[in-house]
Amino acid sequence: NAGVTQTPKFRILKIGQSMTLQCTQDMNHNYMYWYRQDPGMGLKLIYYSVGAGITDKGEVPNGYNVSRSTTEDFPLRLELAAPSQTSVYFCASSWKGYEQYFGPGTRLTVT
Amino acid sequence: AQKVTQAQTEISVVEKEDVTLDCVYETRDTTYYLFWYKQPPSGELVFLIRRNSFDEQNEISGRYSWNFQKSTSSFNFTITASQVVDSAVYFCALSEEGGGADGLTFGKGTHLIIQP
Numbered sequence A: 001n002a003g004v005t006q007t008p009k010f011r012i013l014k015i016g017q018s019m020t021l022q023c024t025q026d027m028n029h030n031y032m033y034w035y036r037q038d039p040g041m042g043l044k045l046i047y048y049s050v051g052a053g054i055t056d057k058g059e060v061p062n063g064y065n066v067s068r069s070t071t072e073d074f075p076l077r078l079e080l081a082a083p084s085q086t087s088v089y090f091c092a093s094s095w096k097g098y099e100q101y102f103g104p105g106t107r108l109t110v111t
Numbered sequence B: 001a002q003k004v005t006q007a008q009t010e011i012s013v014v015e016k017e018d019v020t021l022d023c024v025y026e027t028r029d030t031t032y033y034l035f036w037y038k039q040p041p042s043g044e045l046v047f048l049i050r051r052n053s054f055d056e057q058n059e060i061s062g063r064y065s066w067n068f069q070k071s072t073s074s075f076n077f078t079i080t081a082s083q084v085v086d087s088a089v090y091f092c093a094l095s096e097e098g099g100g101a102d103g104l105t106f107g108k109g110t111h112l113i114i115q116p
Helices: none
Strands: A004-007 A010-013 A019-025 A031-037 A043-051 A054-057 A064-066 A076-078 A087-094 A106-110 B003-005 B010-014 B019-021 B024-026 B033-039 B046-052 B059-061 B064-069 B074-079 B088-095 B110-115
Touching: A004 A087, A019 A031, A019 A087, A043 A064, B003 B088, B010 B019, B019 B110, B024 B074, B033 B074, B046 B059, B046 B064, B074 B088
Parallel strands: A010 A106, B010 B110
Antiparallel strands: A004 A019, A019 A076, A031 A043, A031 A087, A043 A054, A064 A076, A087 A106, B003 B024, B019 B074, B033 B046, B033 B088, B059 B064, B064 B074, B088 B110
16 A cells, blocks of 8 residues: 655756646545645645546646546646746645545756 | 644754644634644655544643644644654644545644754
């Protein structure tokens, strides 16, 4: 039982490039989330999903897109990367919205 | 709108001292959930506790204890006889709906430093 896995662990992007952050969970959780954590700040919700085929915006969705075609996977897409998207990205999952279990994070730098 | 305030940005204590981390929340809902997470230097987020708004009993787990007071909208976290391994950033978080179905609102965290 690997829990929540994220790839890659680190990535450097040039301004304007695109990439997909991968997130997979093997706990059969129906709810999944993407957060970003900026230095000295708490986590802010980007997008969430309550089940396959259902996604919704969180507090800071601009510049990102998500999809949820399976229960296990919840990829986050960055289009036209900007320096403001430099952050640590965490994926999380939960059962019926209770305590969330987090992946190890992806550290992204946009230069 | 919901909000979580952790006024203590950083706390430094000597090992074996007791330390309390403060958390104050704002919400209009009568049903809500409060959480504490630990983020050690390695960066992962570790779930510590979940408490719903109808359960005001304090909880103790080993050296950790939590004091929930609805009257002051606070959910404070105390570590007794602190250890160096307790050094981490601690986050308090709140959810108004479904226990977290639409995500958590986090405070900015308190960086706890335990000096040997």
